[in-house]
Amino acid sequence: MSLDIAKAWNAEIISGDSMQVYRGMDIGTAKIAPEEREGIPHHLIDICDPEEPYSAADFQAGAARAIGEIAARGKLPFIVGGTGLYVESVCYGYQFADNGSDEAFRLAQEQYALEYGADALHERLAEVDPQAAERLHPNDRRRVIRALEVHHLTGQTFSGQQAGQKKESPYELCLIGLTMDRAELYRRIEQRVDLMMEMGLVEEVERLLARQLPPNAVAMQGLGYKEIAEYLHGNCTLEAAVERLKRDTRRFAKRQLSWFRHMKDIHWIDMGENFHNNLLSIHGIIAGKFQVDLEYNSNQSF
Known part of the structure; x- marks a missing residue:
C-alpha cells in the first residue's frame, strides 16, 4: 500500500521504524528489500x-x-512505519529535555533486569509511571530504564513530560492509521513470525551474537532478537522462544494501536475491507487534505 501511495503522489518514503536503521537486521524487522522498493x-x-x-x-x-531534502526535490515526504514516539516526535517537533543521567542508577536497573527479567523491571516503571508503562513494551529495556531514570533524577514522570509537549506541528500533516479486526491481526502476526522463522531469523540472530554485541545493545532489544537470543543462549526451547515472540508481538501491536489512538487528527482505515476501495479512500483523504486533484498527481488508474 505504501508503494502504491508513494507512486501516485510522487513521494519518497522515510522509514518510521526504530530497528530498520540497523544493518544486518533484515528478517526480524521485516525490512523491505531494495528489489522490492519498485524504484521508490x-x-x-x-x-x-x-x-x-x-x-x-x-x-x-x-x-x-x-x-527537507525530499521537499527540496519537489517530492512529498512520506513516513511509513510504526514506532510511536519516533513518528510523533517528528510530527510535532518534540523538544527532548536534557534531564541528565545517572550511570550507576542505569547499571543497577540493567542488573535488576538481568536477575529478575524484563517484566519485573517493567513492573517497577508501572509503580511510578503507569502511563509510560502502558505505552512501553517490557522488552524495550532501554526506554523503560530511561523512563525510570527521568523519574529518579527529576521526580517527574516521563509520561508527564511527554504530555507537556506542545502538539503543534511544523508541517502540514496528513495522518492515516490502519486498523483491522483484532483476531485477524493476531492471525497475521503469527503467520508473519512463522514466515520469519522460515526465512532464517535464527541464523540472523546468530550472526548478531557472533559480533559480541554488549548485552544492553539497543539493537538486541528489538522484537524477535531478544526472544531468539534467549533460545541460542540455551535458556529456553526454540518452540518456547517462537511462542514468546508471537505473544510479545501481539502485545506490541496492542500498545502500538494505543499509542496512535492518542494522536490527534488521524484518519483511520479498516484494512479488513477491500484493498482497492481502501486505497481509493486514502487517496481521497490525501487529495482533500492538500486540496489537489488526484488525477493530476497520478498517471495510473485506481
Whole structure:
C-alpha cells in the first residue's frame, strides 16, 4: 500500500521504524528489500551498525533532514512505519529535555533486569509511571530504564513530560492509521513470525551474537532478537522462544494501536475491507487534505 501511495503522489518514503536503521537486521524487522522498493527511494534504513545506539532524538534529526531534502526535490515526504514516539516526535517537533543521567542508577536497573527479567523491571516503571508503562513494551529495556531514570533524577514522570509537549506541528500533516479486526491481526502476526522463522531469523540472530554485541545493545532489544537470543543462549526451547515472540508481538501491536489512538487528527482505515476501495479512500483523504486533484498527481488508474 505504501508503494502504491508513494507512486501516485510522487513521494519518497522515510522509514518510521526504530530497528530498520540497523544493518544486518533484515528478517526480524521485516525490512523491505531494495528489489522490492519498485524504484521508490527509502530513507533511514541501514544507516548504522548494531553496535551503535540510536535514539528518538537521532531519528527526529535524521527525519527532519530527509524531509527537507525530499521537499527540496519537489517530492512529498512520506513516513511509513510504526514506532510511536519516533513518528510523533517528528510530527510535532518534540523538544527532548536534557534531564541528565545517572550511570550507576542505569547499571543497577540493567542488573535488576538481568536477575529478575524484563517484566519485573517493567513492573517497577508501572509503580511510578503507569502511563509510560502502558505505552512501553517490557522488552524495550532501554526506554523503560530511561523512563525510570527521568523519574529518579527529576521526580517527574516521563509520561508527564511527554504530555507537556506542545502538539503543534511544523508541517502540514496528513495522518492515516490502519486498523483491522483484532483476531485477524493476531492471525497475521503469527503467520508473519512463522514466515520469519522460515526465512532464517535464527541464523540472523546468530550472526548478531557472533559480533559480541554488549548485552544492553539497543539493537538486541528489538522484537524477535531478544526472544531468539534467549533460545541460542540455551535458556529456553526454540518452540518456547517462537511462542514468546508471537505473544510479545501481539502485545506490541496492542500498545502500538494505543499509542496512535492518542494522536490527534488521524484518519483511520479498516484494512479488513477491500484493498482497492481502501486505497481509493486514502487517496481521497490525501487529495482533500492538500486540496489537489488526484488525477493530476497520478498517471495510473485506481
